Amino acid sequence: MLFLIILLIIICVALGLFVLIQNPKGGGLATGGSGSNMFGVQRTGDVLEKGTWVLLTLVVVISLAITAIGKTGSIGATGSGDSKIQQQLDKTPTPSPIGGGIKPATTPAPATTPEAPKK
Template sequence: MYYVIIALILVICVLLSIVVLAQNPKGGGLSSQFGAGGGAAQMMGVKRTGDLLEKLTWGFAIGLMVLSLGSYMVGGHTSTGPVRSINQQRALETRLPATPAPVAPATPAPTAPVAPAPAN
């Protein structure tokens, strides 16, 4: 199921990019390139084509967001926690060497008092 959702996300991304490129922002754009002499604009009217492209853009964008959240819900996490990258998993599995217990400083052995050297 997860891979089906990912495939749908990829298809929607391609369609969304085509629809965005086909829009006519301020005269120009790729929408005038489709058909002979702008046949789509003459057949449906410029306003209707713009409305259709805008609705398709919003629909694909909303669909992309819903499918992205759905992919997380379906396969984005497991019962033990979120899916991690290989590097994160290895870092969590690696055990650091145990630190040795702090050694108490050795007390010096009692020494006999040293007599000062005679002065010459």
């Protein structure tokens, strides 16, 4: 699972770089004064755009894989085996929703009687 998380971080950094080096295609805040594509910029833009989509797809697939592994412990694991944390949560008593809560244990009365005052 650690490998997938590291791979996801690397892919996210690469995706950010792919997005940042793309030429803006116009509209919004990316509108510039020059609108000419010279020296084959369109072909480079196509490669970057396809790379962005591939990296985005990888981010989604790896994120889903990490979620599946995190929920079950391993891919393809079946059964209703709860995690240790869930078992511990099941053992703890739940307080009453109306505020009664769990009553504290009462302390027993002292076993000895107080001494009589001396005269």
